Amino acid sequence: MSIEQNLSQLCNVSSDKKNEHLFIYLTGSFSLKNLNEFTDLIHATVKDEKPQETSIDFSGIAYLDSAAALALIQIQKFFQSNNMECSFVNLTGEAQRIFSVIHEQALIKTPLKTKTKQDFFLIQTGDAFLQLVRDFIEIIEFVGNLLFAFFYTILHPRTLRINDVLFYMRRAGVDGLPIVGLISVLIGLIIAFMSFLQLKQIGANIYVPSLVSFAMVKELGPIMTAILVAGRSGSAFAAEIGTMMVNEEVDALQTMGFDPIRFLAVPKVLAAIIVVPILTVYSDFFGVVGGLIVGVTGLDLTVNTYISQSIKTIKVFDIVTSLIKAAVFAALIASIGCQRGFKVRSGAQDVGKFTTSAVVSAIFLIVVTDSIFAVTLYYLR
Amino acid sequence: MEIKSDEPIIVVKNLTARFGSNFVFENVSFHVKKGEILVVVGESGCGKSTLLKMMIGLHKPSAGSVTFQGVNIVAASEDELNNYRQNIGVLFQSSALFSSMMLGENIALPLQEYTNLDSAMINMIIKMKLGMVNLAGYENHYPSELSGGMKKRAGIARAMALDPIVLFFDELSAGLDPVTAVELDDLIIKTNEALGTTMVIVTHELESICKIAHRVVMLDKTARGIIAEGKPQELKEKATDPRVRSFFLRQLPENVYQDNAYGK
Numbered sequence: 001m002s003i004e005q006n007l008s009q010l011c012n013v014s015s016d017k018k019n020e021h022l023f024i025y026l027t028g029s030f031s032l033k034n035l036n037e038f039t040d041l042i043h044a045t046v047k048d049e050k051p052q053e054t055s056i057d058f059s060g061i062a063y064l065d066s067a068a069a070l071a072l073i074q075i076q077k078f079f080q081s082n083n084m085e086c087s088f089v090n091l092t093g094e095a096q097r098i099f100s101v102i103h104e105q106a107l108i109k110t111p112l113k114t115k116t117k118q119d120f121f122l123i124q125t126g127d128a129f130l131q132l133v134r135d136f137i138e139i140i141e142f143v144g145n146l147l148f149a150f151f152y153t154i155l156h157p158r159t160l161r162i163n164d165v166l167f168y169m170r171r172a173g174v175d176g177l178p179i180v181g182l183i184s185v186l187i188g189l190i191i192a193f194m195s196f197l198q199l200k201q202i203g204a205n206i207y208v209p210s211l212v213s214f215a216m217v218k219e220l221g222p223i224m225t226a227i228l229v230a231g232r233s234g235s236a237f238a239a240e241i242g243t244m245m246v247n248e249e250v251d252a253l254q255t256m257g258f259d260p261i262r263f264l265a266v267p268k269v270l271a272a273i274i275v276v277p278i279l280t281v282y283s284d285f286f287g288v289v290g291g292l293i294v295g296v297t298g299l300d301l302t303v304n305t306y307i308s309q310s311i312k313t314i315k316v317f318d319i320v321t322s323l324i325k326a327a328v329f330a331a332l333i334a335s336i337g338c339q340r341g342f343k344v345r346s347g348a349q350d351v352g353k354f355t356t357s358a359v360v361s362a363i364f365l366i367v368v369t370d371s372i373f374a375v376t377l378y379y380l381r
Numbered sequence: 382m383e384i385k386s387d388e389p390i391i392v393v394k395n396l397t398a399r400f401g402s403n404f405v406f407e408n409v410s411f412h413v414k415k416g417e418i419l420v421v422v423g424e425s426g427c428g429k430s431t432l433l434k435m436m437i438g439l440h441k442p443s444a445g446s447v448t449f450q451g452v453n454i455v456a457a458s459e460d461e462l463n464n465y466r467q468n469i470g471v472l473f474q475s476s477a478l479f480s481s482m483m484l485g486e487n488i489a490l491p492l493q494e495y496t497n498l499d500s501a502m503i504n505m506i507i508k509m510k511l512g513m514v515n516l517a518g519y520e521n522h523y524p525s526e527l528s529g530g531m532k533k534r535a536g537i538a539r540a541m542a543l544d545p546i547v548l549f550f551d552e553l554s555a556g557l558d559p560v561t562a563v564e565l566d567d568l569i570i571k572t573n574e575a576l577g578t579t580m581v582i583v584t585h586e587l588e589s590i591c592k593i594a595h596r597v598v599m600l601d602k603t604a605r606g607i608i609a610e611g612k613p614q615e616l617k618e619k620a621t622d623p624r625v626r627s628f629f630l631r632q633l634p635e636n637v638y639q640d641n642a643y644g645k
Contacts, residue, residue, distance in 0.1 A: 032496055032544050065544035066576060070509050071502070094577065101575040106512020107505060113521040115483075346525040347480030 012060075013041045015049065022051035027060030030068035039071050046079065054079055059090035069098045073107075142261075142339040146269065149262035164267035165274075172233040173275030177282065180228055184216070184283040187224060188290020191215055196299055205299045209309035212291030213284075217314050221284040222322050223370060226329035229276055230362035234337035237268050238358035241341025242351040250342070265338035269331060276330030277323040284322070317381070325373050332369060333362045390415045390547060390579050391436065396445035398431045405431050406605045409445070411598050413547070418573055418580045420590050420613070422628065423600035429583045430474075430551055432600070436581065437471055437549055438462050449547075467495055470540030474552040476532040478524040484511065484535050485520030491542045510538040514568060530561035534568065541572070548572075550582040554589055566592050587631060591617065599625060 011028035024045060030038055046054060056072065058064075072088070079086035091099070119127070153160050195211045241264055244250050250260050288310055295301040301309075340358035344350045389412035398405040405428035413419045421429050434440040436447050438454050446453045454465050478487050485507045492503045511517050514534040524532055533553070540548055553569070554562035566589050573580055584590060590597060591613045599609040599616070601624055609616055609625045617629040626632070 032492075032498075035502070036497060066509065066513070066541075067506055067544055070505055074502075074505060097575040101513050101571065102509055103512040103517065106517035107508050109508070109512075109517045111485075111521045112518040115521050349481035 011038055013038055013045065015045045017049050017051060020052040022046065022049050022054045023057060024054060025057045025060055027062075029063035030061060030072075031063060031065040032067040035068055035071050038068070039075060042075055043078075046084075051084070053085040053087075055087050055089045057090050058088060058092060058095050061092065061095060064095055064098055066098055066102065069095070070102055070107075073099070073102060138343070139336070139339060142342070143335060145261050146265055146335055146338075149259060149266050150269075152262060153266055159262070160270075161263070161267050165271045168233075168268050168271035169275045171236070172229060172272055173279055176228060176232055176279060179232070180225055180279050180283050181286045183224060183228065184221070184286035185290040185293075187220055188212055188216060188287035188292075189294055190290075191220070191287075192291035192294035193298070196294060205301070206305075206309065208299060209288075209291060209295055209301070209306045210313040212295075213288050213310035214313050214318075216284050216287035216291075217318050217322050219370070221287055222280050222326045222329060223366065225276060225280045225283045225326065226333060226366045227363055229272065229279065229330065230333045230337075230359050230366065233272065234333040234362045235355045235359050237334060237337030238341040238344075238355045239351055241265075241338055242344035242354055245342065245344040246346060246348075246351065260342070261338075265335070265342075268338055269334040272330040272334035273327050276333075277326040280322060280326035321373070321377055325370070328369060328373075329366050332365045336362045336365060388415050389413060390450065391581070392446075392448040393432075393436065394446045394448070396432070396435060396447065397443045398428055398435065398440075399443040404605050406600060407444075409600070409606050411607060411610060413579060413581055414596075416573070416577045416579055417595040418569065418582065418593055420582045420584060420594035420597050421600065422584065422590060422597055424602055424628070425585075427600040427602040429600060433549055433551055433581070433583050437469060438465060467491075467543055468546045469549060470543065470545035470547075471549045472533065472536045472540045472551065472553070474555060476524070476536035478532060478535055478539065480524050483521050483523055484516070484527075484538070487524075487535065487539050488520075488542050491539075495543060506542070510541055511535075513541070513572070514538045515564075528561075530557050530564065533557065533561075533565060537568065537572075541576075541578075544576070545578065547579045547581065550580065550584070553582055553584050554586050555584070562586065562589060565589075569593050587629070599628065 011026070011030050011034055014025045014027070016023045016025070022045070024042060026038075042056075056076070076086045076088065118124070192208055192212050196205060196208050199205055199207055199211075241250070244264070250264070253260050253263055291310075292303065292306050295306045296303060337358045340354040340361070344354050391413040393412065394410050396409040397407040399407070409432065421432060423429050431440060435442045435455075438447075438457075442455060446455050448454070449465055449468070452461050452465065454462060457465065478484070479490070482490070485504075488507045488510055489503050492498060492506060496503075498506070507520055508517065511519055514537050516531060516534055516538065519527070519531070519535070524535065527535060537548075550569075554565050557565065569580065569582070570593055572578060582593070594613045597609070597611060597613050597616055598607055600606065601608040604624075608622055609620060613629075616625055620626050620629065
């Protein structure tokens with residue numbers, strides 16, 4: 001009896017049974033591309049015929065790859081485990097060479113390392129807490145080193161890489177102007193519009209300019225700018241230093257006798273401290289402009305009235321504290337970005353992990369610091 | 382199981398690489414025969430890696446064609462290019478293993494993407510490929526846990542995952558110790574002999590070239606193209622071109638001091 005079936009990829013499996021001995025003839029190309037088809041067919045043929053002995057004939061094979069050879073070995077093992085003799089016959093020289101590189105020991109060798117299993121919930125919680133403590137200690141240590149590097153730079157101003165400072169000022173500041181301006185105008189518009197909807201019910205439209213300018217200068221200007229800088233520059237600092245860590249550039253700096261923090265972090269932190277307060281003033285201005293657009297077009301206020309109301313509300317104290325706040329935010333964003341960058345050890349995944357961590361930590365610290373400022377300034381006033 | 386023959390499997394014709402007004406090479410033509418190990422050599426900056434990247438379809442040449450089994454991959458559609466990429470394997474200079482994945486996952490990736498094999502069969506193929514490169518048992522290791530030579534071997538295992546027709550290697554043994562380099566050479570020879578895979582290798586290593594190459598193509602920066610082609614032993618012994626001789630005999634060109642030394 002003989003069956004013959006054509007498979008995709010030009011291979012053919014035929015069989016012939018003589019006295020409980022089944023001969024399976026393979027002809028054509030046997031590769032990864034038709035592996036499932038020919039293995040299913042061989043299994044089906046053997047299942048139908050139920051022989052005591054099977055011989056797989058290789059004389060007609062034109063192409064065989066290592067995956068197909070492995071599949072045939074697996075078939076042979078399967079039949080043998082079911083108490084059926086199975087042998088390969090008429091192996092060509094090429095087929096023999098392919099079988100020679102498939103090591104039996106490698107196929108049954110257990111992995112040298114087992115996959116790491118998830119720990120029990122309590123252990124995970126404990127680990128997370130310990131990680132938090134370690135993280136806090138590392139940040140304190142980094143801030144100490146950074147302050148030391150700053151003092152060193154103040155005492156030795158010639159060691160400051162001024163070109164780097166200017167470069168990062170452009171990156172964090174000038175390049176960020178369009179997005180900071182756009183977001184600030186929109187925030188100003190939104191506050192003016194939302195407050196107008198409420199204040200018009202009691203006929204207090206005139207307080208819209210005061211509310212917009214107060215909110216922008218006191219809180220939203222510094223916070224929005226800081227969050228944008230954290231997203232744009234904090235992440236960039238972490239990714240840049242992280243990639244340098246992976247490429248052993250930081251190790252090279254150390255072996256050349258440079259302090260990586262003084263060389264890489266100080267210019268970035270200094271540039272951020274200079275540029276973020278300026279960006280904040282710019283953000284405040286555009287926020288007020290956003291409110292002005294709503295005030296003039298929707299509230300029938302004149303430009304002069306709007307501006308004079310705004311100026312009346314804002315005190316010098318508010319502007320100065322807003323700028324101090326912005327400088328503190330800048331120091332936090334740049335420091336945490338650099339610190340996270342230095343924590344990268346290997347690979348692209350680490351860079352991604354610590355870049356995300358830099359942004360999340362910076363935003364968290366911005367909000368915490370802003371709360372501290374709010375309480376402190378209330379009592380100072 | 383490719384049978385070695387004189388039939389060309391890849392034909393490179395009039396290939397030109399130009400960046401702005403700078404020509405890296407122009408009108409480079411050669412072919413790769415089925416089942417052979419072709420080594421591309423030449424001094425740094427002569428365009429070996431650029432040529433390799435054009436042959437694997439990563440860079441578009443300024444002019445010329447690269448034909449694989451009748452399809453010009455320079456002008457190929459995305460589908461044709463994808464089909465070509467399933468028939469080739471590439472080992473990059475840095476191995477380029479995915480650091481976030483274990484070795485087993487690195488090898489499984491193309492198998493999961495391009496075949497409909499079940500996970501048990503994929504696991505067996507992973508074990509087989511790792512066994513072929515003497516890394517049996519390392520499927521749960523991350524690339525960061527391996528040495529440079531092991532990473533290269535793991536990279537070869539991944540490149541061979543789909544049993545490609547052609548394997549490309551960029552700087553096969555660069556930065557490896559001599560023993561590891563010899564191990565890699567043996568692995569290349571064994572793989573070529575057993576599986577019949579065609580191989581295109583870019584390297585500087587003279588010992589490797591002489592040991593593994595069936596044929597050598599030599600590029601030169603000043604000539605902006607091929608200056609020699611042939612069997613390594615023949616080039617070493619019979620080449621008359623001083624640039625070829627100085628490369629194979631590891632000698633400085635005769636005029637090197639006149640041209641470069643003491644600022645002249």
